[in-house]
Amino acid sequence: LGVACICVACSQDALGYSSSSWSSMRAGPFHASELVFVLGLLIVLRSSPGGHASAGESGWSPVCFMSRLSVGINVSNLFVFHFIGGFLLDEPIEFSVASVVLCFTCVFLLSALLTLVVQLLVQAPC
Numbered sequence: 001l002g003v004a005c006i007c008v009a010c011s012q013d014a015l016g017y018s019s020s021s022w023s024s025m026r027a028g029p030f031h032a033s034e035l036v037f038v039l040g041l042l043i044v045l046r047s048s049p050g051g052h053a054s055a056g057e058s059g060w061s062p063v064c065f066m067s068r069l070s071v072g073i074n075v076s077n078l079f080v081f082h083f084i085g086g087f088l089l090d091e092p093i094e095f096s097v098a099s100v101v102l103c104f105t106c107v108f109l110l111s112a113l114l115t116l117v118v119q120l121l122v123q124a125p126c
Helices: 002-018 025-047 062-088 095-122
Strands: none
Touching: 002 025, 062 095
């Protein structure tokens, strides 16, 4: 149900954004329609494993783990982009859909790996 609410809200935004009526939409109905997305996200987060941790439990879940890594991934993205563009590539690459997807995937994976190493060694050592 939560994923369905998120998909409906995102598809409504995508369809509405492409039309000329997007800028003329009133603020009230726009914000009310965004509540469907918020409700869906709340359902997904509450139904994830470990979503209802009591005081004695650790409360670990994949959503919690990714939220711990997301800040580091966002910070390290800039440095990974500069490292790839400045040191790894000898010349500019041709623009194509495949090269853009490959570049962004590579940057995300390197950022996630770098953040995971920092998380395990510095922030929360075992």
